Amino acid sequence: MSAALEITNLRKSFGQAEIIRGVDLQIMPGERHAVIGPNGAGKSTLFNLITGRFPQTAGVIALHGHDLKGKAPFEINRMGLSRSFQITNIFPRMTVFENVRCSLLWSMGYRYSFWNMVARSQALTEGAEAVLEQINLQTRRDIPAGMLSYAEQRALEIGITIAGGADVIMLDEPTAGMSHSETDYIVELIREVTVGKTLVMVEHDMGVVFGLADRISVLVYGEIIASGTPEEVRGNPRVQEAYLGAALEADH
Structure with a gap:
């Protein structure tokens, strides 16, 4: 191998x-x-x-x-390689769902186009919903990402990192600045979303x-x-x- x-x-x-x-x-x-x-x-x-x-x-x-x-x-x-950053890197004014949807665009065939209505794409919506379920943020779907807790923002960034289907995932200090309970949450999330990667x-x-x-x-x-x-x-x-x-x- x-x-x-x-x-x-x-x-x-x-x-x-x-x-x-x-x-x-x-x-x-x-x-x-x-x-x-x-x-x-x-x-x-x-x-x-x-x-x-x-x-x-x-x-x-x-x-x-x-x-x-x-x-x-x-x-x-x-x-096939995707990374997260030491400092949280999300779009704070966009909703949690919109952040994930953006990360799916290229992998699902959307290129530079002014007339593609992404909101009408059922496949794109379903893909984003699946990622939200993986990272346990379904109930936070429609709030601005900047309103998430710190641990939730890190979870969202991990979701963005895995959304494009990369098989090599690089995470830069994913639990930095977290409490013990937040760390446990993120560790379990990392363990789940990187199975097979x-x-x-x-x-x-x-x-x-x-x-x-x-x-x-x-x-x-x-x-x-x-x-x-x-x-x-x-x-x-x-x-x-x-x-x-x-x-x-x-x-x-």
Whole structure:
């Protein structure tokens, strides 16, 4: 079986500063993979390289065997990779339903057209309703998205991320700033909506990481110092020294 996402000798420099320093990473289809590491390790830069927001300085990023070099973010999205952002990224004045419907347009064949009446499309409406049911926001369907609670807004963003049918989902700190009950809600949602998909996430909450991930990679100063199952990573002395011990203490 070939990798869903394969990264080989990836490097990224900003001027003289090398932020990503020879990252190798292989993520298999259906795997839930967490990338952890201290602040400033390069996690967000790595996400931005994979999704085409930054060009790589060197190395290869391949999605299902296809090199992503030079691809714009929208092209990568249409190849089957979708992401959420660290800061909630929704249309606050549009309804919850309209937000989801917008995210379905391209995947359901709607292109740049002034005369397509999307409100009349039964297939589009049914598709949006199905996503709302997946993310448990049916009862919030017709309110402006900006009026949702913080956890509900994050749930909506996850819905937008999965709506287009991407099979590789990237989530950037999906539980950041949440209470324990909100975190539990989002974790269960992520578990449900990513069944059969490949999940890559950056997350600081070690309870979330060890509860969700099949495999974990530890990024420190732009290098992956360990990659393996949660048990392997938890027991790795180098990881404990560089990051994990302090992170676990901070969670308690």
